[in-house]
Amino acid sequence: MGTAERKEREKAEVRKMILDAAMELFIKEGYDSVSIRKIADKIEYSPGSIYTYFEDKASLFYALHVEGFGILYQKQLSAQSIIDPRERLIAHGRAYIEFAVENQQYYDIMFIQHEAEEIICKEKNWDHGHRSYDLLKRNVAECKAAGMFKDLNLDSVAFVLWSTVHGIVSLVIRRGVALKELVNQENNIIIESGLNILRSFIR
Amino acid sequence: MGTAERKEREKAEVRKMILDAAMELFIKEGYDSVSIRKIADKIEYSPGSIYTYFEDKASLFYALHVEGFGILYQKQLSAQSIIDPRERLIAHGRAYIEFAVENQQYYDIMFIQHEAEEIICKEKNWDHGHRSYDLLKRNVAECKAAGMFKDLNLDSVAFVLWSTVHGIVSLVIRRGVALKELVNQENNIIIESGLNILRSFIR
DNA sequence: TGACAAATTAAACAGTGTTCATTATTTTAA
DNA sequence: TTAAAATAATGAACACTGTTTAATTTGTCA
Numbered sequence: 001m002g003t004a005e006r007k008e009r010e011k012a013e014v015r016k017m018i019l020d021a022a023m024e025l026f027i028k029e030g031y032d033s034v035s036i037r038k039i040a041d042k043i044e045y046s047p048g049s050i051y052t053y054f055e056d057k058a059s060l061f062y063a064l065h066v067e068g069f070g071i072l073y074q075k076q077l078s079a080q081s082i083i084d085p086r087e088r089l090i091a092h093g094r095a096y097i098e099f100a101v102e103n104q105q106y107y108d109i110m111f112i113q114h115e116a117e118e119i120i121c122k123e124k125n126w127d128h129g130h131r132s133y134d135l136l137k138r139n140v141a142e143c144k145a146a147g148m149f150k151d152l153n154l155d156s157v158a159f160v161l162w163s164t165v166h167g168i169v170s171l172v173i174r175r176g177v178a179l180k181e182l183v184n185q186e187n188n189i190i191i192e193s194g195l196n197i198l199r200s201f202i203r
Numbered sequence: 204m205g206t207a208e209r210k211e212r213e214k215a216e217v218r219k220m221i222l223d224a225a226m227e228l229f230i231k232e233g234y235d236s237v238s239i240r241k242i243a244d245k246i247e248y249s250p251g252s253i254y255t256y257f258e259d260k261a262s263l264f265y266a267l268h269v270e271g272f273g274i275l276y277q278k279q280l281s282a283q284s285i286i287d288p289r290e291r292l293i294a295h296g297r298a299y300i301e302f303a304v305e306n307q308q309y310y311d312i313m314f315i316q317h318e319a320e321e322i323i324c325k326e327k328n329w330d331h332g333h334r335s336y337d338l339l340k341r342n343v344a345e346c347k348a349a350g351m352f353k354d355l356n357l358d359s360v361a362f363v364l365w366s367t368v369h370g371i372v373s374l375v376i377r378r379g380v381a382l383k384e385l386v387n388q389e390n391n392i393i394i395e396s397g398l399n400i401l402r403s404f405i406r
Numbered sequence: 407t408g409a410c411a412a413a414t415t416a417a418a419c420a421g422t423g424t425t426c427a428t429t430a431t432t433t434t435a436a
Numbered sequence: 437t438t439a440a441a442a443t444a445a446t447g448a449a450c451a452c453t454g455t456t457t458a459a460t461t462t463g464t465c466a
Contacts, residue, residue: 003464007412014413031317036454046415048456057454112315114234114377126384133385152403156396159386160371160404163397164363167370174317181329182336183362193359194366200355201363201404206433210443239423249446251425260423 015053017043019063026105061109062119068106069128075099076135085142090199092139093165097191100169112170136162148203161198168194218256220246222266229308264312265322271309272331278302279338288345293402295342296368300394303372315373339365351406364401371397 021042025033036057040047054060075098079091100107109116120126140158143149149157171179172187183190224245228236239260243250257263278301282294303310312319323329343361346352352360374382375390386393 007463011413035452037452047454048416049414051455052413111374112377117378117380120378121380126381129381129385152400153396155386155388156400159393160367160397160400163370163374164367165370166374167366167368168363170373171314171366171369174315175320175323177320177324178329178332182332183358185358190362193356194363197355197359197363210433214444238421240421250423251447252445254424255444 011053014043014045015063018050018053018060019067022060022064023105031108058115058119061113061115062123064106064109065116065120066128068103068110069132071103071106072096072099072110073128073132073135076132080135085139085146086148086202089139089143089161089202090195092136093161093198094195096165097169097195100165100173101188101191104173107169108173111166112174133158133162143202161202164198214256217246217248218266221253221256221263222270225263225267226308234311261318261322264316264318265326267309267312268319268323269331271306271313272335274306274309275299275302275313276331276335276338279335283338288342288349289351289405292342292346292364292405293398295339296364296401297398299368300372300398303368303376304391304394307376310372310376314369315377336361336365346405364405367401 018039021039022034025038025042036050037047040050050060054063075095076092079088079095082088082091137154137158140149140161141154144152144154144157168191172191176187179187179190185193221242224242225237228241228245239253240250243253253263257266278298279295282291282298285291285294340357340361343352343364344357347355347357347360371394375394379390382390382393388396
């Protein structure tokens with residue numbers, strides 16, 4: 001009697017519908033349109049029923065944050081086939097930036113917005129972030145084994161490299177218009193030359 | 204008859220009261236407490252009267268954003284007394300990070316929150332940002348003149364250096380708790396070793 | 407079919423930014 | 437000094453927001 005399984009599956013489906021509706025609103029109409037009522041409208045449910053699937057709005061964002069880390073990790077893995085450690089590390093950075101630019105809303109939720117952090121603390125489940133960060137650390141470690149980053153601390157190098165690509169994409173995401181005025185270049189050019197400089201730093 | 208001047212002065216005073224109350228609420232009770240009604244409560248005015256001094260809430264944030272750039276620029280100038288271009292550039296970065304850590308709420312408004320960007324676009328007054336960015340560019344240019352950053356584009360180097368320090372502080376500000384878990388170090392240690400790595404990159 | 411469980415709902419609550427007609431205050435001019 | 441004009445402050449209202457809860461509907465199983 002698979003009714004229990006079916007019910008579970010149906011619940012997961014509605015849950016996914018909510019998350020998809022939230023992302024679609026975020027992408028198409030901006031952050032301010034991601035309200036419980038608008039999500040409910042979109043999936044033709046009442047606002048209250050959202051709370052059968054998520055404790056509160058922050059938990060909903062946390063679920064999107066988890067989804068985002070899944071997409072990011074897949075993207076990161078695509079760079080792992082490269083054999084040369086230095087080129088692999090650079091491809092890793094490029095994959096990260098590509099993820100951020102192609103999924104600005106996910107990136108926003110994962111690394112910029114403060115709604116997520118409250119739940120990150122409460123849940124205390126760092127697995128998703130750790131998996132991605134460990135991959136970076138491993139790539140940096142193999143660069144070190146190949147003679148790069150001499151006399152530099154592994155953790156510190158990994159963190160600064162992460163900070164740099166995070167800085168680039170978060171400035172583009174949150175201050176894109178101002179950047180165009182400031183740096184006097186299109187955002188994609190800004191990103192590309194940013195990667196070039198980063199390449200020259202990695203020795 | 205100095206009544207007009209006095210009136211102008213009084214208006215500026217109330218305006219400043221509103222901005223101060225907003226920042227105090229932001230610092231002491233967090234972002235969610237910065238509501239028009241709570242600001243009005245704090246200065247013992249009615250909520251509606253805030254709109255005599257600011258067009259809307261976003262304009263209020265824009266005014267804080269301008270205030271923040273004033274503080275940042277002063278901080279940046281303090282590093283300009285150093286003669287050696289490389290050490291001056293590093294001190295510039297340190298000053299930037301110090302400003303961000305000491306004025307997390309200002310930094311949030313200036314570079315992270317999206318409330319500000321709408322107004323930045325509308326106002327089209329990039330002077331405050333430009334003044335700070337030009338100072339960085341000048342310092343990078345003088346490093347180039349001293350033989351550093353060979354074959355690298357001035358604008359790109361400046362942007363990446365900015366991105367790096369921005370990345371470091373914005374991760375600390377928005378994901379401080381997760382960072383402690385991820386990098387396994389206190390935030391001030393993370394920042395310090397970050398600056399060390401950055402120093403090693405600048406050659 | 408009846409009993410139980412789970413999901414859904416509408417209504418309500420307290421909060422938000424913002425607008426606006428009304429009131430109060432202050433400045434200007436006669 | 438007094439009347440008129442300009443300015444500022446107010447509180448109520450509007451349309452939102454996230455969230456809770458009692459009541460209702462729906463579905464499952466004995």
